[in-house]
Amino acid sequence: MSPARPRRVCYRRPRRDPVRTFLLIAPYFAPQAAVGAYRWVKLARHLVPRGFRPAVLCATFPEDARDPELVRALPPEVVTHDAYVDRRILAARDGLTALEKRLRGPKPAPRGPARPIEGLNPFRDLGDRCLLHGPHAAHEAVELARREDARAVVVSAGPFSCLPVGVHVARSLGLPLVLDFRDPWGLHESGAAPPRDAAERARHHVVAALEQRILARADHVVLNTRRALAAYQERYPFLAGKSSFVRNHFDASLYDPAPASPEPPARFTILHTGTLRAETRVDDIGRALRLLIDRENLTPADLVLRQIGRATEYERAEVERLGLSGFVEFAPTIPQRALLGELRRAHVLLSMVDPRVVLRIAAKTYDYIASGMPIVSITENVEVDELLAHRSDNRRIRPGDVDALVAALSAHYEQFRRARALPTPVPAPAEFSSETAADRFAAVLDGLVSGRR
16 A cells, blocks of 8 residues: 655744735755745745735755755745645655665775766756656646635746656646746856767757747746846747846845854855855865965964865865865854854955856855855856945956955955954945845736736
């Protein structure tokens, strides 16, 4: 007998007009402590006062890191139905894993440092962890939409396998469909290089065909940067008139208040938050630190690079190879509420992405902006310049320009050496706030559901 599927519907208050409900298919959502969850947790919080109530179908896997405070931060009107994942498939997966371990025995210890964590690459693997759960998720989504009287369907992608689920649900119920691309799919930077073999060439064709078909069926498509919007409208001219961009954003009300006058750290502190992976390597900052340390004859008592978030043995080995072990501090991920306090206790906030990334902006940039502290962003994306314009000492550095990075860090270090104090935060521009993002998404929804039953 198949195990019963748990139904977890919670955080609901009787709906009041004129609040209108929409179905949100968001595999990443609270309580998951994942970067993909934060965009829509923040939007959900601010869409309710603007007259839109999300009923969310999400996909929390047993192994996912959780932040229960994200759930508590949601308005009571938000319905969270954590039932995208088919528990029968999970049970089968766990059984196969246990059988494999028994047959193979213990794995040998890995030799040498691990490779960096690989990020999204739709051209290397057409599937994702949600793919097999799609039929189950489609059934759950239809039931949830009917139960909550949804008037539109919104899909937060990726994983991109949830896009066909949204298309099916919208078509089945006759509802307008909004696709929110948190990352480019067919225009992802991993597809910029020529295919390495016939299999990868075939995946390029499949992704392009699927993307065009799905975008054509959407009533509106949202990208999260201006450059991504322009690139998609150029690739798919039919998107003109039914596409827009809504940036990632900061939600000031999700942070604990930072101390008005925090005790300044004794060392010049550079802070990077988030996972270190193949697209956020330590190469440039490692070489820049080595040059700065040697030039200024610094010791670990003078300077530290704090990494808050996931890091592998690969990054630790790189730090050791560069002779920086005493200058780099690895710390675990912290809850969203504690982030502002950490950002305000650093002299420089660091963001870095691979030079191929030209359509995306690291989501951490918006938390950095919220702090009002100085930012050094290593990226080729010139759109970041407008995000950094609120402080005259913010800098965008092109990847590989280690001399420019050393110069930027040196200027901040000299300021620290003279003042022995933290920089004074500046007000965060409202343009990059969750309130502004929610206004724009509410306008999209209002244009689609106004006049509908």
